[in-house]
Amino acid sequence: MTERDKYERKVGRQWEDVLNLARSQAPLDEVGDEAIQCLTKALNKTGGLPCLEGIFDIVESAAPTTVQLAALERLLKVALDVDLRIENPCLFMTKGDMCKSIASIKAEDSVGDTVTCDSFPLRLPNGATHCGHCTSCILRRLSLRAAGLAPFDNHAKYQHDIFGEYQRLNQRSKFDIHLVRQQVWTFTKIVNDEYPDAAVYSQFPDLYMTSTELSAKLGESSSDITEHLVDLLSAYVAECDQYL
Numbered sequence: 001m002t003e004r005d006k007y008e009r010k011v012g013r014q015w016e017d018v019l020n021l022a023r024s025q026a027p028l029d030e031v032g033d034e035a036i037q038c039l040t041k042a043l044n045k046t047g048g049l050p051c052l053e054g055i056f057d058i059v060e061s062a063a064p065t066t067v068q069l070a071a072l073e074r075l076l077k078v079a080l081d082v083d084l085r086i087e088n089p090c091l092f093m094t095k096g097d098m099c100k101s102i103a104s105i106k107a108e109d110s111v112g113d114t115v116t117c118d119s120f121p122l123r124l125p126n127g128a129t130h131c132g133h134c135t136s137c138i139l140r141r142l143s144l145r146a147a148g149l150a151p152f153d154n155h156a157k158y159q160h161d162i163f164g165e166y167q168r169l170n171q172r173s174k175f176d177i178h179l180v181r182q183q184v185w186t187f188t189k190i191v192n193d194e195y196p197d198a199a200v201y202s203q204f205p206d207l208y209m210t211s212t213e214l215s216a217k218l219g220e221s222s223s224d225i226t227e228h229l230v231d232l233l234s235a236y237v238a239e240c241d242q243y244l
C-alpha cells in the first residue's frame with residue numbers, strides 16, 4: 001500500500017466516523033439530508049472509504065452546490081462541534097471573470113500548460129490534449145477569450161477548433177456547441193423577461209432552494225440574491241454574445 005493509499009484510508013475512516021457520529025447524535029433533518037446523501041455517495045464512490053477530495057468532488061459535481069456546502073457545515077457542527085464556514089468568493093462570477101484573476105497574479109504563461117477537457121487524457125500521437133468540442137473545452141475557450149487570455153492558450157493542443165473549423169466538423173462534434181447555445185438562449189429569455197426574478201425560478205426551480213440558503217448564509221434579502229443570480233446570467237450571456 002502506497003503512502004497516498006494509507007493517507008486516503010485514514011482520512012476516509014475519519015469521515016466515516018463523522019458520518020456515524022452525526023447519525024447517532026442528531027436527527028437526520030437537523031443535519032440535513034443533503035449532507036447525508038453527499039457523504040453516502042462519497043462512500044459508495046470510493047468503496048466505503050471517502051477521502052476529503054472525493055467528498056468535494058461530489059459536492060462540486062452535484063447541484064445545487066450551495067445547499068450541499070451549507071449542509072456539510074451543519075454536519076461538521078453537529079458531529080464534531082466544529083464551526084467551519086465554507087466561503088465561495090467566486091459565487092457570483094462567470095468563469096471569464098474568474099480567469100481574469102490569472103492575469104492579476106501574472107500567471108498568464110501557465111494557461112497553455114493547463115487542461116480542461118471531458119475526454120482527458122486523450123493520449124493522441126499528435127500531442128493534442130483537448131478534444132476541442134466538449135462543453136468543457138468550449139467554456140474554457142469562451143472564458144479565456146472573455147478574460148483576454150486566448151493568446152496565452154496553446155491552440156495546437158486542440159484536436160478540433162470549434163471556432164475556426166466549425167463547418168468542417170461532423171455532427172457529433174457540433175453537438176455540444178448546440179447545447180451551449182441552447183442554454184445561452186434559455187438564459188437570454190430569462191434576463192430579457194419583463195420579470196426576470198420570477199422567470200429564473202420558473203425555469204430553474206432548484207435555484208429557489210439555493211437562493212433561500214444563500215440568503216440565510218450571506219445575510220442578504222432574497223430579492224438581493226435573486227438580483228445577483230440574474231446579473232450573473234446577464235454577464236454570462238454578454239460573454240457568449242461577444243465571444244462564442
Ligand SMILES: [Zn+2]
Pocket residue numbers: 116117118119130131132133134135136137
Ligand atoms: Zn474536450
